[in-house]
Structures are given as C-alpha cells and as structure tokens.
Amino acid sequence: MNIVVAIKHIPSIADDLPVKGVNVDFDSVDFVLNEFDEQSIEQAVLVKEAVGGTVTVVGVDLIGELDAVLHLALAKGADKAVKITGDDPAADSHQQAKWLSEAIKGMSADIVFAGVQASNDLDGQIGAMIAAYLDMPYIGGVSSVEVSGNTATVNKEFAGGVGAKYEAALPMVVGVQAASKPPRYAPISKVRQIAQSATIEKVAPTGEASAGITFKKMAPPVAAGHAEMIEGSSKEVAAKIVELLKSKGLA
Amino acid sequence: MSNDILVITEHMDGKFSDVSFEMVGKAKELANALGGQAVAVVVGGGVSSNVFASDSTIHIDDAALSNFNPEAYGKVIEALVKEKSPKVVMFGWTVTGMDVAAWLSARMGAPCVAYAKDVRTEGGALMVSSQAYGGKLMAEVAPEGDMAIVACLAGSFPVEAGQGSTAATTIASPVDLGSLKVKFTEAIKPAGGDVDITAQAKLVSIGRGIGGKENVELAEELAKALGATVSASRPVVDAGWLPRTRQVGKSGLKVKPKLYFMLGISGAPEHLEGMKSAELIIAINTDKKAPIFNVAHYGATADLFEVAEAMLELL
Ligand SMILES: Cc1cc2nc3c(=O)[nH]c(=O)nc-3n(C[C@H](O)[C@H](O)[C@H](O)COP(=O)(O)OP(=O)(O)OC[C@H]3O[C@@H](n4cnc5c(N)ncnc54)[C@H](O)[C@@H]3O)c2cc1C
Numbered sequence: 267m268n269i270v271v272a273i274k275h276i277p278s279i280a281d282d283l284p285v286k287g288v289n290v291d292f293d294s295v296d297f298v299l300n301e302f303d304e305q306s307i308e309q310a311v312l313v314k315e316a317v318g319g320t321v322t323v324v325g326v327d328l329i330g331e332l333d334a335v336l337h338l339a340l341a342k343g344a345d346k347a348v349k350i351t352g353d354d355p356a357a358d359s360h361q362q363a364k365w366l367s368e369a370i371k372g373m374s375a376d377i378v379f380a381g382v383q384a385s386n387d388l389d390g391q392i393g394a395m396i397a398a399y400l401d402m403p404y405i406g407g408v409s410s411v412e413v414s415g416n417t418a419t420v421n422k423e424f425a426g427g428v429g430a431k432y433e434a435a436l437p438m439v440v441g442v443q444a445a446s447k448p449p450r451y452a453p454i455s456k457v458r459q460i461a462q463s464a465t466i467e468k469v470a471p472t473g474e475a476s477a478g479i480t481f482k483k484m485a486p487p488v489a490a491g492h493a494e495m496i497e498g499s500s501k502e503v504a505a506k507i508v509e510l511l512k513s514k515g516l517a
Numbered sequence: 518m519s520n521d522i523l524v525i526t527e528h529m530d531g532k533f534s535d536v537s538f539e540m541v542g543k544a545k546e547l548a549n550a551l552g553g554q555a556v557a558v559v560v561g562g563g564v565s566s567n568v569f570a571s572d573s574t575i576h577i578d579d580a581a582l583s584n585f586n587p588e589a590y591g592k593v594i595e596a597l598v599k600e601k602s603p604k605v606v607m608f609g610w611t612v613t614g615m616d617v618a619a620w621l622s623a624r625m626g627a628p629c630v631a632y633a634k635d636v637r638t639e640g641g642a643l644m645v646s647s648q649a650y651g652g653k654l655m656a657e658v659a660p661e662g663d664m665a666i667v668a669c670l671a672g673s674f675p676v677e678a679g680q681g682s683t684a685a686t687t688i689a690s691p692v693d694l695g696s697l698k699v700k701f702t703e704a705i706k707p708a709g710g711d712v713d714i715t716a717q718a719k720l721v722s723i724g725r726g727i728g729g730k731e732n733v734e735l736a737e738e739l740a741k742a743l744g745a746t747v748s749a750s751r752p753v754v755d756a757g758w759l760p761r762t763r764q765v766g767k768s769g770l771k772v773k774p775k776l777y778f779m780l781g782i783s784g785a786p787e788h789l790e791g792m793k794s795a796e797l798i799i800a801i802n803t804d805k806k807a808p809i810f811n812v813a814h815y816g817a818t819a820d821l822f823e824v825a826e827a828m829l830e831l832l
Pocket residue numbers: 301382383407443611612651723724725726727749750751752753764765766767768769770780781782783784785787788791801802803804807819820821822
C-alpha cells in the first residue's frame with residue numbers, strides 16, 4: 267500500500283522567536299520538524315510494518331534545510347523522501363497544503379498521514395486542508411491506526427481517556443496526535459549513513475492557495491499578569507519555595 | 518451574504534462544553550457590532566438545545582450525527598454555511614472543531630484563523646488575535662473576503678454571556694448522509710485503575726523538560742515529600758514515561774488543585790486549558806520567556822533537577 271506522510275518544517279518554539287515587521291524573523295530562527303510529525307511518521311511506519319507497502323515522506327523545503335529532516339525520517343523507516351522546493355519561509359498552511367496535495371496526487375496514496383497540528387498553524391492544519399483539496403475524508407486527534415484491506419480503523423481522542431473508534435474507507439487523511447507506540451529512536455550513525463546514500467526527490471511547487479489573512483501585528487502576548495519570579499541560585503530558589511509552601515500549609 | 522455569526526457548538530453525553538457558551542457570548546457582541554444575528558448551531562441529537570443566549574438556534578438532528586463524525590459534521594456544516602452565507606463561522610479550536618474548521622476553509626476558499634484568543638471589529642472590519650507558536654507570540658490578523666472562519670481556544674471568553682434559553686428550531690440534515698466513508702463504531706472509555714488526578718489537592722506536574730523516563734523518579738520523590746501526586750504534560754505521556762491517566766490539558770484531564778507545581782512544562786495553550794484555575798501555580802523552567810510564566814503565580818528561571826533535589830533536602 268502507498269503510505270504518504272506530509273510533514274511541516276516550522277520555527278522552533280524552544281528558543282526566542284524574534285519578530286521582524288509583522289511576522290517571525292525567519293532568518294534568525296531554527297527550523298525543526300513539527301513535533302506531531304514525529305508521531306505521524308512513526309504511525310505510518312507501524313502501518314507499513316503491519317500490512318506492507320511503502321512510506322513516502324513529503325514536505326515543503328522552506329529554507330533549504332529540509333534534507334536533514336527527511337534523512338531522519340528515512341532512518342526511522344520511511345522508504346522515500348520528496349521535497350517541494352517552496353523556498354518561502356512564510357508560506358502559510360493553505361499554500362503548503364496545496365503544494366503538498368498537488369505532489370501527493372501523483373503518488374496514488376492509499377492513506378495520508380499528517381501531524382494533528384503545528385504551532386504555526388495560524389490558518390489551520392495542513393492535514394485537514396489536504397483532505398479537502400484531495401477530496402478525502404479527514405480524522406484528526408488520532409492515537410492509533412490499523413489498516414485491513416481497504417479500510418482503516420482509527421482511534422480518535424477526545425479528552426481524559428475518552429475517545430471514539432472509526433472505520434473509514436481508504437483513501438483518507440489522518441491527523442496524528444500520537445502514534446500507537448512511542449516514536450522509535452534512530453541512531454545518529456544510521457542517519458549519517460543515510461545522509462550519504464539517500465536520494466531525495468525534488469519537486470517544483472505547483473498550485474496556489476492562500477490563508478486569506480493579513481498580518482497586522484505580531485508580538486509576545488501582553489500578559490494579564492506575570493509570575494512573581496523567585497531569584498537566586500537553585501538552592502536559594504528551593505529554600506524560598508519550601509518556605510512559601512510551608513507558609514500556605516502546603517508542605 | 519449576511520452579517521450573521523454562526524457558532525458551531527459542541528456537546529458530549531448530553532452536555533454542551535463551555536467553549537460553546539463562550540463563543541455564543543462573543544458572537545452576540547460581534548453581531549451587535551456588525552448588525553447581524555448570533556446563530557447557535559447544534560449538530561447531533563441527545564441534547565437539549567434551548568440553552569443559549571443566541572438570537573436564534575438551529576438544531577440539526579439525524580441518526581448519522583448522533584456521535585461526532587468529522588465527515589458527516591463537515592458536510593452538514595458546509596451545507597448550512599453555504600445556505601446562510603454568514604460573516605463569521607466560529608468553531609472551538611478543540612479536538613472536534615479542529616477536524617472541521619480548516620477543512621471547511623480549504624473547501625470554501627474562505628480564510629481561517631486558528632488559535633483565536635479574541636475576535637472583534639475595528640472600524641467595521643474583523644480583527645482576530647491568534648495565540649500561535651505555543652503561546653509565545655500573539656498575531657493580530659485581519660481576514661480578507663466576505664466570510665471568515667475563526668477557531669477559538671477554549672477559555673477565551675466568559676461562559677455566562679452565552680447562557681440563555683432561546684428556543685431552538687430543529688431541522689433535518691440539509692445534505693444526504695447516506696453514503697459516508699467514515700463510520701463511528703464505538704466509544705472509547707477511560708482506562709481507570711490509577712489515581713484520579715482531578716481529586717488530588719497537590720500535583721507535581723512534569724513536562725518534556727524532565728528529559729527521560731529515568732528522571733520521573735525524582736518527581737515521584739518530590740511529590741511524596743510534599744504529599745502530592747505526579748501528573749504530566751502530554752509529551753511525557755506520549756513518550757510512555759507516565760500513563761495517560763496522569764495527563765493534564767485539552768486532551769487530558771482538567772485539574773484544580775490547591776498546588777500545581779510545574780517542572781519543565783512550557784505552558785502551551787493546550788496544557789493551560791487543563792490547569793489554569795489551580796489555586797497556586799509554581800513553575801520551574803530554564804527558559805525565562807516560557808509562556809507558563811504569564812500564568813503561574815510564582816516562577817523561577819532554574820534547572821528543575823537542581824531545584825527538585827535541593828527541595829528534597831529541605832523537606
Ligand atoms: C489536539 C491537541 C491536544 C493536546 N492536548 C494536550 C494536553 O492535554 N496536555 C498537554 O500538556 N499538551 C497537550 N497538547 C500538546 C501541546 O501542544 C504541547 O505540545 C505540550 O503541552 C508541550 O508539553 P511540554 O510543556 O512538556 O513540552 P515543551 O513545550 O517542549 O516544554 C518543555 C519545557 O521544559 C523546559 N526545560 C527543559 N529542560 C529543563 C530543565 N532542565 N529545567 C527546567 N526546565 C527545563 C523548556 O524550557 C521548555 O519550556 C495537545 C496538542 C494538541 C494538538
């Protein structure tokens with residue numbers, strides 16, 4: 267079966283996010299793989315291991331650094347890697363979803379995986395949009411997928427352990443919240459070896475879509491309040507916290 | 518084209534979620550400013566829908582809608598939106614709303630703003646505040662065109678403003694739901710058998726900053742010394758370091774303990790949804806710009822391991 271994983275390369279939120287004008291200053295941030303894409307790659311590989319097939323990982327190369335991410339995906343069990351040369355760090359979800367959809371059209375996908383969301387999905391998630399552009403059903407918030415013949419059985423999570431099981435006729439798009447097993451680890455030596463031998467297919471971006479929103483301003487949130495910061499060395503911080511908790515009868 | 522605001526409400530087990538009322542309250546405000554109507558939309562049966570302060574309520578009932586089904590809900594909402602051509606369609610940026618909002622946006626070529634914290638009009642035009650990048654940045658964006666889809670974070674507006682008793686009009690599904698590709702097959706119930714974190718007075722909550730399963734023990738020790746229970750953010754659970762029953766947040770449990778002591782949790786909107794009304798929130802994080810410091814009562818920019826170990830010596 268043809269299993270496709272659509273990924274998103276996004277500004278890392280682990281670091282500072284400097285703003286330039288009305289958007290992120292893309293030149294001064296690191297780009298990383300969307301955290302939910304790690305889960306979706308794992309779920310795709312698990313499905314392949316269960317029923318056979320090929321996993322193709324496809325993403326938009328926004329800043330010319332997608333290869334490293336694709337190599338990692340290959341090291342984790344994907345079979346093919348495709349990058350769409352978008353070359354626009356500000357490409358929104360609609361535009362990326364459109365480019366991805368056009369690329370996926372030629373892949374005869376039986377099932378498409380995407381991360382349930384990304385932190386820069388200001389205009390919504392690519393998974394749901396790819397489903398719309400390709401006229402496939404979409405289920406997001408998924409935490410396990412099993413495929414049998416032409417049918418996928420997926421578990422969707424609501425909250426607090428409550429969820430629902432669905433059966434869907436393939437092809438479909440799945441927005442993965444968590445893979446049914448924690449993502450596997452790929453040793454760095456394997457990633458390096460793949461980086462030397464793997465070929466990444468390059469595809470030119472085709473199709474146009476836009477979020478249809480104009481950015482007026484971007485800035486760190488103006489907080490209604492801010493924590494009272496406890497200063498000092500870790501030991502001093504610990505002592506002050508213990509004192510605080512004792513004063514409130516909580517320790 | 519109208520200036521109406523359609524609110525796609527959400528319900529489960531016969532109860533509407535707070536975000537439904539929050540959005541209806543907001544929709545009334547917008548409808549007033551735009552000269553339209555605030556219309557609550559209820560999809561699926563098994564719930565009494567005369568509970569909103571909306572100008573009107575449309576209740577679409579069909580056997581195929583009795584459980585949430587993203588395909589069926591999407592089709593019904595799309596048909597209704599096409600018929601009403603409202604100015605704004607509000608969804609919750611929730612585990613169900615997010616399955617439909619962006620899909621509808623792509624289907625209809627209408628703009629979508631997700632992670633919405635606020636919606637308002639400025640000089641007659643719509644303006645949305647979107648809390649993106651894990652809560653680190655707030656974007657002010659103006660949707661273009663005749664209709665906008667806005668997906669709102671839960672807890673952004675007051676619940677009370679949306680509560681009322683407007684009588685709903687029940688209609689049949691505007692589209693044929695006979696040949697769906699997606700079928701709901703069964704409900705999944707919580708596993709149980711573990712401590713109930715919603716019933717604990719004190720929680721020591723760990724995030725990805727804990728680094729690995731082997732370090733969870735340190736949090737367990739600290740919790741024991743404080744008479745607390747260990748809870749966690751989602752990545753800790755997804756990595757298999759703690760069971761699902763310990764997860765706090767949007768897709769986890771909502772907690773309101775006397776003490777919520779956070780070690781290495783950034784404060785993403787999805788986590789905040791589950792704990793922001795805790796009585797005393799203390800956060801330890803190495804990143805001084807971590808969004809959690811906008812919510813916690815006390816905080817320290819420090820290494821969680823050093824602080825936890827030092828606290829253990831004092832307790
Ligand atoms: C539909 C949906 C539902 C979700 N539901 C939930 C949910 O229920 N609950 C939930 O939590 N998340 C949920 N999420 C995930 C959410 O988006 C975030 O990914 C998650 O909350 C981040 O968890 P975290 O803060 O532990 O990790 P991160 O955001 O990675 O933060 C780790 C933090 O640890 C700090 N740190 C690192 N090392 C140290 C150290 N040595 N000492 C001190 N600090 C350190 C870092 O500075 C960082 O701030 C959901 C997401 C989606 C899409």
